[in-house]
Amino acid sequence: MTDLDALLDEATPAFEDVRICLDGARRAEWNALAEQAMSKDDADGRLGAKSPAAVAKKKLDALADELRERMLTIRVFAVPGTQWAALKSKNPPRKGDRQDEAQGYNLEAVARQALITHGKRVSGDKVEDINAGQWGKILEKIGGGDFQTLIYAVIGVNQLVGQQFVGLLVKGSPATSNSAGK
Structure with a gap:
């Protein structure tokens, strides 16, 4: 069994790449x-x-x-869990928005804030920061479909995909209680 400190030292955040054509x-x-x-x-x-x-x-x-x-690749990194929880609590759902109400927070506002802090540009082998001014220009230039794709990437990498991924890794594993002894 691997040492907990070694696991923590080698931990890496989940991410998803989104490609956008700026033309x-x-x-x-x-x-x-x-x-x-x-x-x-x-x-x-x-x-x-x-x-x-x-x-x-x-x-x-x-x-x-x-x-x-003219393509821009944005790497959306997972926000640390406590920061993600704080973002959600600071942005209550919009009244009448079914998706917001179902999730319990304003998806667009949370995604926008997460992108500014955890969205990076991929250029070749380099991952570069995007400053707030550049984010403003990006969000001003892209279409609604591209913005929606970015929102889905943020929500997916921070909320949906993590536990699905873990579930796939442990499914059928003797270490899980559901499959132990079978």
């Missing part, structure tokens, strides 16, 4: 090229001419390469 205005261009690339149109009749679908596929690949440069 959402090009989505219409992407969609048009994707539609053309999937079309069954034949070549234009000239010998050796590429089909419109093949041309669109090549343009789509080039656009994908360009847009990858």
